[in-house]
Amino acid sequence: MVNKLNTKMKTILLSTASALSLLSLSSKSAEWENSFDLGASITKGNSESTLITAGIQSALKEKSDEYLLNLFYTYGESESNATNDEILANAAWKHLLNEKQYVGARFDFLRDDIADLNYRTSLTAIAGTYVVKNETTQFTIEGGLGYTFEEQGGIDNNYANLYIGEFFEHKFNDKTKVYQSITLFSPVDDFDNYNFIAELGVETTLTETLSLKVSVQNKYDAIPAAGRDSNDVRFVTGISYKF
Secondary structure, eight states, X not given: OHHHHHHHHHHHHHHHHHHHHHHHTSOTTOOOEEEEEEEEEEEOSSSOEEEEEEEEEEEXXXXXXXEEEEEXXXXXXXXTEEEEEEEEEEEEEEEESSSSEEEEEEEEEEEETTXXXXXXXXXXXXXXXEEEESSSEEEEEEEEEEEEEEEETTEEEEEEEEEEEEEEEEESSXXXXXXXXXXXXXXXXXXXXXXXXXXXXXXXXXXXXXXEEEEEEEEXXXXXXXXXXXXXXXXXXXXXXXX
């Protein structure tokens, strides 16, 4: 397992380094907010399991434009059998039309070896609104149309997609906040073939650069590959390093 885990961690570290290289090309005046997350769940005894998550998040908010970048890798084993092997990435650009409304685009990528999903890539034009936007709370709803390319269960499938997204964050104080998100994609002509990723988490600041994160993520595919489950739920506790 150690060799497998080392290989997987090298993958995410190389991907993270690539993302940081892209960020370094941005304008020197740009104030990116970056964080590196590392989480784990390990059990020993009657059963043995390991779950490792690692990733990078970056955000830049300017007067008229916002940029977001997320890249995560998850690997898990139970009784020496792989239970998670997933790369999840997304990037978004939002151009503010006024204080609350915006238009833009987003890119999504998912690879899940356990779900027999070789790749699912979507490029989507979006429009959205900040339903609530103040110093303590942000609540956003957005939607759009795009195109998806995927290979699942050895079958290629390309289609125009419908996208719906919802994002919420509330700061209880200077140290603790709760966050929640849902992203849903579906072919425009077959809504029964939808898939979504939902996440709920709490983050507590420990120092100026470190914080503790506890989250639960639910990934659902209405029509999974043959022999695979639709639902995939994981609980993660980890540390986030801001730089």
